[in-house]
Amino acid sequence: MILYPAIDLKDGHCVRLLKGDMSKATVFSDSPAKQARAFQDAGCEWIHLVDLNGAFEGQPVNAAAVEAILSEISVPAQLGGGIRDMATIEMWLTKGISRVILGTVAVEDPDLVRAAAAAFPGQVAVGLDARNGFVATRGWAEETEIEVTDLARKFEDAGIAAIIYTDINRDGAMQGPNTDATAALARATTIPVIASGGVSSLQDLIDLRDCGAPLNGAISGRALYDGALDLKAGLVALA
Template identity: 80%
Template sequence: MILYPAIDLKDGACVRLYKGEMDQATVFNDDPAAQAQAFVDQGCDWLHLVDLNGAFAGEPVNARPVEEILTNVKVPAQLGGGIRDMATIERWLSKGLQRVILGTVAVEDPDLVRQAAKAFPGHVAVGIDARNGMVATRGWAEETTINVTDLARQFEDAGVAAIIYTDINRDGAMQGPNVEATADLARAVSIPVIASGGVSSMADLQALKDCGAPLDGAISGRALYDGQINVADAAALLKA
């Protein structure tokens, strides 16, 4: 398993939200590139980036800090938020991004996901964000009646690199991840699943590792900023 430190970008700063609410953002660093480098210095092998403004706007908004991270930090990164057409996918990958995360378009234009995954093998992931088992889109602002597993299964033969599954009610709440739902999803599909939302302790990481399902990794944000999880220790635990 891989540890993915989260860098969520709002108005150019590195923040964490509480349960996906944009008006409940805590700023942790005004210099996202410096924060990214700090995570790398502490021993991470990947970074998870989210353009929060872009998720609502439907197009990249925090491009400048993302580009600074890609230019200055020498580990692979994945990015979600506002990536909803092939031109944006191509642009980010050309700038050195390792993996784009397609969330809203996975619901609204699944054919685009398949086209992108075919055009850029290994570089396209699907982001599935859910409340109470149902998918939410457009920066988590719009709820759908689509079941998480049903959506994931649509991409079984598409060649996507991973599914990033976020339980919105756990995100930023420091209450632990939804281990059961994450494990159920990982068992239901052959696509690698990355856990996100609520990972707040080493015990949470151990629970994900021991869940009995083949998880690819785990994303953590607030716990890393608050010092509840040490990056080096967490990365070592998941690799072991």
């Protein structure tokens, strides 16, 4: 399993939200690029990036911060938030993002997801963000009646590189991930699943590692910044 340290970008800063609420943002760094370099220097194999403003506005907003990060690191980075058309997908991949994460368009325009996955093999992931088991879109502001598992199964044959599954109610709350739901999703699809939301301790990582489902990795943010999760210990546990 891979440990993906998260850098969430809001107004050019590295922040963490509480349960997806933009009004409840804690700033952890004024230099996301330096933070990304620190994660790389600690041994991280990937960096997980989210353009929070972009997720709400439907287009890239923190492009300058993302490009600064890419100039500082040599490990691959995946990016989500405001990526809703082929031109934006191609733009980010050209700039050096290794994998784009498509969330809202997975619901609103699944044909775009399929076309992107075909055009850019191995470089397109789907972000499934759920509240009480149902997919939420547009920066988690809009809820749907689509169950996570049902949406995941629609992309079984699309060539998707990964699914990033986030339990919104756990995100930034330091209450542990929804291990059961994550494991159930991983068993229900052949697409690699990455756990996100609530990973707040070494034990959380161990529980995900040992859940009995073939998880690709886990994303953690606030716990790494707060020191509740020791990055190097987490890397060792998942290795």
